[in-house]
Amino acid sequence: MTGITRQIAEFVDMLAYDDLPSEVIARTKLLILDIAGNVVRARHDAESTPSLLAAVERLGLADGDCTVIGDDRRYAPSAAALLNGTLAHSLDFDDTHATASLHSSAPIVPAALAAAEMVGASGKDFIAAIVAGYEVQIRLGLALDPSAHYDRGFHPTATCGVFGATVAAGKLLGLDADSIESALGIALSQAAGSMQFLADGAWTKRSHVGQAAQNGLICATLAAEGFQGPREAFEGKWGFLFAYAPDADPAKVSDGLGARWETLNLAVKPYPSCRYTHAAMDALATLKREHEIDPADIVSVEIGLPETGWKIVGIPESDKQSPKSVVDGQFSMPFCAAVMLREGTLSWDHYATHLQDETTLGLGRRVSTVIDAQADALFPANMAGSAKVETANTSFEAFVEMPKGEPGNFLSEAEFLEKFNDLCQPYLSARETSWLAQGLLSLDQANSVSSVIGIQQTV
DSSP states (O other): OOOHHHHHHHHHHHOOGGGSOHHHHHHHHHHHHHHHHHHHHHHHHOTTHHHHHHHHHHTTOSOSSEEOTTOSSEEOHHHHHHHHHHHHHHTSOSOEETTTTBOOHHHHHHHHHHHHHHHTOOHHHHHHHHHHHHHHHHHHHHHHOHHHHHHTTBOHHHHTHHHHHHHHHHHHTTOOHHHHHHHHHHHHTTOOOBGGGGGTTOSHHHHHHHHHHHHHHHHHHHHHTTOOOOSOTTTSTTSHHHHSSTTOOTHHHHTTTTTSOGGGGEEOOSSSSOGGGHHHHHHHHHHHHHHTOOGGGEEEEEEEEOHHHHHHHTOSHHHHTSOOSHHHHHTOHHHHHHHHHHHSSOOTHHHHHHTTOHHHHHHHTTEEEEEOHHHHHHTTTOOOEEEEEEESSOEEEEEESSOTTSGGGOOOHHHHHHHHHHHHTTTSOHHHHHHHHHHHHTGGGOSOHHHHHOHHHHO
16 A cells, blocks of 8 residues: 555645636635735734844845745745745734644745745646645644644644645645655654743744745755655654654545545634634624623623633633733633624734723633533534623623634635735735735736736736
């Protein structure tokens, strides 16, 4: 029987744009649009961006031929992958896969973009490479068992993402199956990402993803030049599936490969916070709208989550009720709930105001988080959540099985464009924003990815 890594390498090598179902192509273009909006806003607004740009400058990587979306400077390929990847995840507003519990576009699209610009790839080839990356990264996440992987302290978006980035970049660089297998072996030594950032709100969750994109591009380039990586990167004695989680299920890596498209199971976030907060926020939004709840009347709020999510956004409760930074807020169910109860939504701009707002923080201290048995039973297929709001006179409850943005409750193209415009227009003109959106939505008609993505060079 052919080994798992070899099966993946052959799948990536053989996959062509014409093999993709039309719905996969359409979905991928929307996902690329969504990640591009995240990059543009984070390039200008994320508090970690100035130090990131300064480091790239100091390393001598700020001159080259590759694009950072929304930036009029050109960078070395590895720096462009690092920057686009880190920026793509800096708002925590990027797409998610519920069952694999990871983000896909942030590590994969930036690696593919740098590789596409290196070789002058077409939009069709770019889309096919990204889908290959999605399918590999997501299946690795499924095989590891996300909860077990998290319990070991790993961030699956990055650990699995470097492999997705490697195959996406490798496909665009023209690697055959042998070279892709070798590139995956090289990437095995680059699979990293620690959840320790949760302890103090550090920025490394963002850089994990940029480094996965950068390392994926480097691994693919090394293999393209003949550098040899070990075989059996996934199933080997010291391979990824055995080193990074107990009791992994290797069969899930190749299960349904080329027949079941996990790309279609990616969700898009309506709120820039950890995806585990979203179902409960949807429930709170419904309660606030239907019952006209005045936050001043709230005595207490109880949020119910699946256990995996509760561990990430619910505990330790005292820390989650006292966020100090944007990262703290993004991973604080009490803070996200408090903003939702006051505003009826949560946008990126709300962090700047509500992290300093004592009324919001005081409301957050009235929010507790528990494991909800019904939500836990639905996990990992759905990141469900419940909300119970107690006021002086009555109580209100709601349960949301499938948060907005999941494949079964997906955003319309108009909603995608609304999110994209909101992210871009503070820093791009209306003309630039419209031009970029339309270019990305018609990527499959572009002879050159660079002609679409280089906004300042074209508009």
